[in-house]
Amino acid sequence: MFRYELLHVDQNCGARLGRLHTPRGVIELPTFMPVGTCGTVKGMTTDMVEATGSQILLGNTYHLHLRPGESVVKELGGLHKFMGWDKPILTDSGGFQVFSLAQRTVVDEQGATFRSHIDGSKITITPEISVQIQQDLGSDIAMVFDHVIELPSSREKVKDAMDRSIRWAERCRDAHTLESQVQFGILQGGLDESLRIECAKELRQLDFPGYAIGGLSVGEPPPEMYRIIEATTPHMPEDRPRYLMGVGRPEDLLQAVLRGVDMFDCVMPTRNGRNAMAFTDDGFLKMKNAIHERDPRPIQAGMHTPHAELSRGYIRHLFMAKEMLAGMLVSMHNIGYYQRLMTQAREAIAADRFLDFFEERMAGWAGGKSSD
Amino acid sequence: MFRYELLHVDQNCGARLGRLHTPRGVIELPTFMPVGTCGTVKGMTTDMVEATGSQILLGNTYHLHLRPGESVVKELGGLHKFMGWDKPILTDSGGFQVFSLAQRTVVDEQGATFRSHIDGSKITITPEISVQIQQDLGSDIAMVFDHVIELPSSREKVKDAMDRSIRWAERCRDAHTLESQVQFGILQGGLDESLRIECAKELRQLDFPGYAIGGLSVGEPPPEMYRIIEATTPHMPEDRPRYLMGVGRPEDLLQAVLRGVDMFDCVMPTRNGRNAMAFTDDGFLKMKNAIHERDPRPIQAGMHTPHAELSRGYIRHLFMAKEMLAGMLVSMHNIGYYQRLMTQAREAIAADRFLDFFEERMAGWAGGKSSD
């Protein structure tokens, strides 16, 4: 049922063309997963999400546990039926949110106890509880519950959290019973290359069908992130998909694809979309800018997402009039832009010209930044 | 190009089955026109609007004149291209908004001068200016600029505004030059049957290709509105479409269809949709109500709008989580519900059983009101 297929590695770099077979369909890699935090990709129907070329969504275990609760989702047929999306879904474990969004979080070997950011109620999530929640949600890919810490931290603190994450990963694996779902392990180790390598080695023993790089994009400079990715991917199994969690900007995606990463998720396309920032090959546009008032051009030529022909002038008008459609359309455009970038990346890898494509896009983004 | 075709009148009441031929397509009557005030049906892409079965949209001249201005719309290709809707569009004249939404409105024989509700700037709209704005917008059907007053008012005041509206209608007709656009006249006369009949008679002389009943649904009790419609439609030409402006609730639509009205517009489906009120055959549902938490049923069975299969529990969750998608989905549901009602009405008229259909729906709405 679940199987990763490595189709080709670009001759000139680490970029991988792959395919992930799941019970709910095939996912062409590399790919971007739009984030459906609370059972919806913000501002988009699932028809709109599908029309962007998205192949798999991410759902947030922490948010869905708090509201509406996984028992409601399960009773209403599981997350796919609940939100009306029949393609694959990956759920995170709640680990990241417990350490970033929740309040008064206390960790011991058993798990994490914290206060809900919604109503202040006291909640405990252990590796076993995270597995149970994700099984009730019925996602296709579940993530192990990990101990995420802020960076920079001391090596001792980073190693301590990493070792706990490895023990928790094993407990997640042992607690897992849902046959239609697979689990991915998560590599930790902060910005320390030797710890990252050690973590990769330990987690390989647990034989997960996929591996993620976690604990990055938490405020460190992008070159630091690229350095860690570059040091880590060679120690990840070649025959398993590689997922960089919570990343990122279009340039971050290409930097990571270059180094052998296959999967991404980020709220940036939808969050920026609601905030009137639109991605293009020439950098981003601030759609409220008066320069767009009478501009008949589409945000980006050559897009295949619905309504891609609408003018910059119209989109600007919608933002000035505070119309919901403004954020809806630019969220859809941005996700469509990310998917187009991944499609172009796949085509480039197949032709062993990913480096050329990479340089071309980087030049466009760097040169156009002031054109908005 | 523009032609009204009366197909059938129900044997047992005044309900009319008709067809409006326009350069941008055929409109089956009776029909409901979703309101796209500022160049968007709030919370819906034009794909979503089309999927509800909507055949024609309404655009607001007052709002578009204020923002972005008709010169921007014209420069960007006209209202159809601007908003990405290639089916027919009807624009109102601004008359109603000038007397309801604008501030410090002063009327003289020339026109109306007022302050913008957005930035307080001083604006004048005359019949000729309203015609020019609507021609720049490029709508398929334009409305004459009329003098709307609040009800109740003295007979003298009602007659004075009505007489001015008739003079303005003639000025609109004379100012009109756009061949691809037709103009509808608007009947005024308040709640006075004799004035309504007099107005109908006068406007028939001006030979408009369609006629609207204006100045209703401004706070009077619904039975008063039905009484005026019933007194007015027999005096409107049988071979022209009849449009009841700004109305209304599903029961108001059926009450008016019963009396020979063909076209409607109202913000209620979208406004209620954003406010978590969903229309059904058993009355409306308040979607935030806890009773829906684990309810797997769709809002209304038998709907063909996209995502109609989503559960009440999911929709409630989206409202509780304050997700944009909540208002988007229920707006789409509500407009789809109105269009389904109009489709069912057309089928009933064709079979001479509109009265049965009317009674059935009225009983459902009356009986179900407490079931939410």
Ligand SMILES: [Zn+2]
């Ligand atoms: Zn992110």
Ligand SMILES: [Zn+2]
């Ligand atoms: Zn209304």
